[in-house]
Amino acid sequence: MTVRVQREDFDVGAEVTRLRLARPDTGAIAAFVGQVRDLNEGSRVSTLTLEHYPGMTEKSLEAIVARARQRWDIFEALVIHRIGELRPTDQIVLVVVSGAHRGEAFAACEFIMDYLKTEAPFWKKESTPQGERWVDARTSDEAARQRWGSQLHDL
Amino acid sequence: MLKVLYFARLRESLGLAGEELPLPEGVDSVAALMAWLATRGGVWQREFAGKHLLRAAVNQDLVAETATIQPGDEVAFFPPVTGG
Numbered sequence: 638m639t640v641r642v643q644r645e646d647f648d649v650g651a652e653v654t655r656l657r658l659a660r661p662d663t664g665a666i667a668a669f670v671g672q673v674r675d676l677n678e679g680s681r682v683s684t685l686t687l688e689h690y691p692g693m694t695e696k697s698l699e700a701i702v703a704r705a706r707q708r709w710d711i712f713e714a715l716v717i718h719r720i721g722e723l724r725p726t727d728q729i730v731l732v733v734v735s736g737a738h739r740g741e742a743f744a745a746c747e748f749i750m751d752y753l754k755t756e757a758p759f760w761k762k763e764s765t766p767q768g769e770r771w772v773d774a775r776t777s778d779e780a781a782r783q784r785w786g787s788q789l790h791d792l
Numbered sequence: 793m794l795k796v797l798y799f800a801r802l803r804e805s806l807g808l809a810g811e812e813l814p815l816p817e818g819v820d821s822v823a824a825l826m827a828w829l830a831t832r833g834g835v836w837q838r839e840f841a842g843k844h845l846l847r848a849a850v851n852q853d854l855v856a857e858t859a860t861i862q863p864g865d866e867v868a869f870f871p872p873v874t875g876g
Contacts, residue, residue, distance in 0.1 A: 671876055687875065688800050690868060693852035718875060730876050750876060756854060758868075759875025760800035771801040774872035 639714060640698040642689060644721040647731055656713045656735045663712055667742035669732045669750055675725035677772070680765035687720045687729070690758035694718070701752040705734070708748065709741040716749060718759065748785055754778040793863060796825075799870035802846065805835055815863050822848045823857040825867060840869075847872055 641647075649670055657666055673685045702714045717731040732749050736742040761772040797810040816828045826848075830841035839846070849868040850859050861867055 689875070690797070690799055690849070690852070690870070693849055693868070696852050697854070754876040755873065757875050758799065758849070758870060758873055760871065761874045762800070771871065772874045774874050778876075 639702050640695055641717045642694050642720060646728060647717045649731060652715060652731060652733055656715060656733050660712050662737060663735045664737045665739040665742040666735050667746040669746050670728055671730040673723045673725050673727045673729060677763060680767060682725060682763045682765055684764040685723045686762045688760045689720050693758050697757045701749055705745040705748050709745045711736040711741050711745045751782040751785060755782040795866045797868040801871050802839060802869055805839055820860055822855060822859045822861060825861060845872060
């Protein structure tokens with residue numbers, strides 16, 4: 638499976654090894670891991686709850702991976718995103734891309750993350766000493782995605 | 793019928809995760825549906841005709857507010873996404 642949305646944690650080493658061994662002509666693996674921080678916007682974060690739109694989430698991530706495949710000559714791509722209640726230092730997201738050389742793998746990995754952050758239907762709610770609050774979208778994420786040019790959907 | 797879903801902060805604010813409703817008379821786009829929902833007043837007015845930025849999806853694809861809708865569609869409204 639290219640895309641997984643799950644409550645359970647994931648094993649980065651096992652996933653990287655699986656992609657590494659999938660094809661003997663693989664020369665490069667790029668991996669990104671996102672984790673829960675204990676501090677956001679100046680407040681201590683005790684838990685982070687991730688909500689998503691079942692069905693659309695998977696569809697959107699598959700479309701982002703397909704777009705990366707069209708743009709770069711990569712071999713395999715994997716996206717795992719967790720949902721539910723997480724705590725500081727928990728892993729949230731994993732993107733792994735394999736290819737013949739590092740250039741395509743690095744670029745495709747970053748492209749997938751930039752689109753995931755701005756188009757995949759996930760929402761974070763954090764619990765802080767001041768109470769619960771929904772995390773606001775960052776304009777820096779939008780700017781990061783715009784570096785790649787056109788959007789998946791013309792909004 | 794139309795299936796309408798609400799997520800995250802919007803779902804909490806409206807106190808509703810989703811509903812099924814007959815396509816209202818004269819409503820043929822996402823923007824028109826938003827204007828129609830706003831006429832319910834109160835929190836609906838604030839969310840759908842206020843300053844909050846909302847995104848929309850039709851049949852699980854992100855769309856612009858100009859996107860057309862028809863009976864049988866699944867329309868979702870939500871705040872800008874914050875995954876990753």
